[in-house]
Amino acid sequence: MSEQEKELGMPARAGRPAWQAVLSLAAFAALVGLVVGVAWDATRERIADNEARRVLAELSAVLPPALYDNEPHRDMILVSWPGDEQRQVWRARRDGRPVAAVLTSLAPDGYSGQIRLLVAVTTDGTILGVRVATHSETPGIGDAIEPRKSPWIGNFAGRSLTDPPEARWRLRKDGGDLDAISGATITSRAVVAATRRAVQYFRQHRDEIFAAPASGAANKPRD
Numbered sequence: 001m002s003e004q005e006k007e008l009g010m011p012a013r014a015g016r017p018a019w020q021a022v023l024s025l026a027a028f029a030a031l032v033g034l035v036v037g038v039a040w041d042a043t044r045e046r047i048a049d050n051e052a053r054r055v056l057a058e059l060s061a062v063l064p065p066a067l068y069d070n071e072p073h074r075d076m077i078l079v080s081w082p083g084d085e086q087r088q089v090w091r092a093r094r095d096g097r098p099v100a101a102v103l104t105s106l107a108p109d110g111y112s113g114q115i116r117l118l119v120a121v122t123t124d125g126t127i128l129g130v131r132v133a134t135h136s137e138t139p140g141i142g143d144a145i146e147p148r149k150s151p152w153i154g155n156f157a158g159r160s161l162t163d164p165p166e167a168r169w170r171l172r173k174d175g176g177d178l179d180a181i182s183g184a185t186i187t188s189r190a191v192v193a194a195t196r197r198a199v200q201y202f203r204q205h206r207d208e209i210f211a212a213p214a215s216g217a218a219n220k221p222r223d
């Protein structure tokens, strides 16, 4: 008790050894740590689950669920494209046999930068569908690559490297067989080329793609 406290007539404080205070603090900290840890674990599982559902919804836009009986959103591998970072590929199987893959393809040459595509291809090289996952093309012009803005992106379904022949896999105005979105030639050209590259990559690497063990990573489409 301090002199000042004595002068003021304050009652003496019940003395508590310092080690007891330290112990209580440590116990409290441990309890808080435990609660945070349990909450974090539960949240992480929920986030992973939501993410898996979101990926599946994204894949379902190009991959008809009737085709497969595995969980393609969990059957993902990372593949290396020449001179590029790793890209995700999801595999669809039926009775354990490969039926299709969804490849990520990047078009660096969009009008406003990179366009990221999902390209679903059956094992025989037929395109099931193409969807633009991310882009920054101009609203009202290049954004017609989105299916809710125009049906153009649907033109790839059913095509392959023999339809049109590979050499004609370009826009009509570039000497090919494919239509451009009117007023958005640059965007269309970028998407056509990125789709062609994805199918070419698949033709070249199909067997390795299906043989590789799943990455086990979060399987989230990257931006």
Ligand SMILES: Cc1cc2nc3c(=O)[nH]c(=O)nc-3n(C[C@H](O)[C@H](O)[C@H](O)COP(=O)(O)O)c2cc1C
Binding pocket: 111, 112, 137, 138, 139, 141, 142, 143, 180, 181, 182, 183, 184, 185, 186, 187, 188
């Ligand atoms: C403000 C502005 C935004 C544009 N945005 C796009 C776009 O998103 N994608 C695209 O291909 N062209 C875009 N263009 C048009 C291109 O500059 C180019 O004219 C066009 O791709 C040529 O297509 P066309 O031959 O079908 O007219 C834009 C032009 C302007 C002025």
